[in-house]
Amino acid sequence: MQLDILVFAAHPDDAEPGCGGTILVHTKAGKQVSIIDPTQGEPGTRGTAETRRQEAAAAAAILGLAVRDNLGFADGFFSNDATHQLAVIAKIRQYRPTVVLCNAPHDRHPDHGRAAQLVADACFLSGLTKIITTNEQGIAQTAWRPQVVYHYIQDTCIKPDFVMDISAVMVQKIAAIQAFKTQFYDPTSTEPATYISDKHFLDRNYGRALDLGKPLGFEYAEGFISRRTMGVRSLFDLC
Numbered sequence: 237m238q239l240d241i242l243v244f245a246a247h248p249d250d251a252e253p254g255c256g257g258t259i260l261v262h263t264k265a266g267k268q269v270s271i272i273d274p275t276q277g278e279p280g281t282r283g284t285a286e287t288r289r290q291e292a293a294a295a296a297a298i299l300g301l302a303v304r305d306n307l308g309f310a311d312g313f314f315s316n317d318a319t320h321q322l323a324v325i326a327k328i329r330q331y332r333p334t335v336v337l338c339n340a341p342h343d344r345h346p347d348h349g350r351a352a353q354l355v356a357d358a359c360f361l362s363g364l365t366k367i368i369t370t371n372e373q374g375i376a377q378t379a380w381r382p383q384v385v386y387h388y389i390q391d392t393c394i395k396p397d398f399v400m401d402i403s404a405v406m407v408q409k410i411a412a413i414q415a416f417k418t419q420f421y422d423p424t425s426t427e428p429a430t431y432i433s434d435k436h437f438l439d440r441n442y443g444r445a446l447d448l449g450k451p452l453g454f455e456y457a458e459g460f461i462s463r464r465t466m467g468v469r470s471l472f473d474l475c
Contacts, residue, residue, distance in 0.1 A: 239302065240267040242333035242382070244324070246351035247277045247311065248292040249416040249432075253441055254388035255337050256299060256409040257402025257458050263300035264405065270303045271296065272327055274320075274351060275311035282427040283418030295415035298408060312347060316354040324358035326369040329377040336382045341461060344391040344431075352387055356463060359385050387461040389444075396459025397466065399448045403455035406445060410438060 241262055245251035251259070251271050263269050273292060276285040283291075289306075296304040307323055314320055328336070338355040339348040361367055363381025370376055389396060402409060413420060418427070421435040442456075449457035468474060 237268070237302065237331060239270050239331045239333040241269040241335045241337060242328070242331050243269065243271045244336065244338040244351065244355045245271055245273050246339050246345070246347040247275055247280075248273045248288045248306075249277065249295075249413075249419050250339060250348070250390065251337075251388075252295055252299075252409070252412045252416070254340070254390050255458055255460075256295075256412045257405050257445070257456065258337070258388070258400045258460075259299045259301070260405035260408050260412075261400065261402060268302045269299070270301050270305065270331060271299075272305045272307060274307045274309040274314060274324075274354075275347070276306060276308065278311050280311075280419070281430050282425070282433060287418050288416070291416040291418065295412045298412040298415060314347070314350070314354075316350060316357060320354055321358045321361060322367075322369055324355060325362040325367065326371070326377065328358060328362040328382065329369060329380045330371060332380045333382050334384075336385045337388055337460075338385065339387065340390040340392060340394060341387050342392065342394075348390055356385050385463055387463075389459045389461070393444075394459070394461060396448065397462040399452065399454070399457040399459045401449065401452070401454040401456075402445065402458055403449065406442075406456040410441070413438065413441065 243251050259269050277288045278285040339352040341352045342349040359382050365379045445456035448459045
């Protein structure tokens with residue numbers, strides 16, 4: 237399988253608030269998009285790794301993903317080292333994406349920034365032919381480097397380099413977030429309250445999307461950070 241877009245999300249439920257709308261825009265346009273969750277969210281205060289797996293599958297159906305994968309890294313304790321880099325490289329070479337989206341470069345949760353750097357490093361290293369990885373059958377993989385890596389914005393408000401119009405899919409984005417029933421607001425839940433289970437979390441998601449879209453006349457938008465200079469062939473491409 238060769239993907240158009242491969243999304244890495246340190247935890248199941250990271251991608252949906254950060255770039256769920258952008259995923260929907262592209263899957264509805266016929267693009268092949270997948271998410272890889274490096275961890276299972278196993279130490280989370282609410283729910284379990286199993287419930288999170290079920291919720292991730294429900295969100296994947298809403299987003300129209302080609303596949304959703306999980307690397308089984310230790311939530312909170314994975315490192316940007318050779319072992320983890322090689323595991324990410326193997327997935328990049330397996331799916332051969334043109335575009336990679338990944339966590340914010342710095343954020344409230346330390347896993348987010350660490351995952352962002354891990355993925356960015358792996359995307360570069362994946363293009364080096366002398367780094368050897370094998371697939372599940374033990375067959376050597378061919379080197380592959382994505383054309384671009386973009387970071388979606390999460391809890392910390394970071395000025396984006398560009399925004400994506402998600403006005404037409406905002407309702408479905410929220411539905412994908414709400415697929416994670418144990419993690420976000422549920423008035424019937426008896427589990428401990430957390431930072432993201434607050435009932436205003438979805439209001440804040442709407443508010444940020446409104447703010448990001450306003451300067452461009454979009455009703456709702458998601459913001460992204462680019463690690464490279466972006467260019468156009470005509471000033472009218474920016475109109």
